[in-house]
Amino acid sequence: MSTENSTPAYGIPGSTVKLIAMACMFIDHFAALFLEISHPTLSSFLRSIGRIAFPLFAFLLTEGLIHTHSKAKYCRNLFIMALLSEMPFDLAFHGAVFDPGSQNTLFTLTIGLLTIWVISVIEEKSQKQYLRILLTLLITAAGCFAAWRIHSDYEFYGILAIVLMFVLRTHRMTAAFLACAVLTLIGPAESFCFFSLVPILNYNGSRGLRLKYTFYLFYPLHLLLLYLLLQLVRI
DSSP, X not given: OOOOOSOOSSSBOHHHHHHHHHHXXXXXXXXXXXXXXXXXXHHHHHHHHHTTHHHHHHXXXXXXXXXXXXXXXXXXXXXXXXXXXXXXXXXXXXXXXXXXXXXXXXXXXXXXXXXXHHHHHHHHHOOOHHHHHHHHHHHXXXXXXXXXXXXXXXXXXXXXXXXXXXXXXXXXXXXXXXXXXXXXXXXXXXXXXXXXXXXXXXXXXXXXXXXXXXXXXXHHHHHHHHHHHHHHHHX
């Protein structure tokens, strides 16, 4: 998110984009856990709203890398929360303390962050365009393979979306559109992700509310809360 203190008179700040993403994600997870069987049509609609979340997080990730004071600390914090979120994620969606067949979204974001961090170094250090393009493709492929190998949420589609958001960051509409187009390759339901273009294109570059660690805490806590509520409902 931007570190600018002043808020432009138009558009929305990064904190609003983040809150929209969090709300969409919560709706998605609630529907998946509580409505999938009993109300499949409603669940399908609500889960479609959830498709809006990932492109927003991918966009915010690239903004975070650009404006953070410490890329290493940013990556470390994200990775730590990915580890801490895995048990709530597996409990909520797989009913087990650990399921090696599926890893939570924060792992995808961490791999995506590492990927675009290396790409940013390539952009700074490499003076030859063909070498920059080649190395960018190789690093992107490595990131995609890592996400696919550990079966993190959105797998290589998520990494490609993050990379597109970053390398085309000076052309925000094109970047967001192509990132969403990649995500729709997962399946037709992902087409709702194009609604994420509205907050992305209206982002005004300001940080807004200080929500630095809000998402880090919200992600595992909301999964744990939903899991506990699900157990109460089943009693």
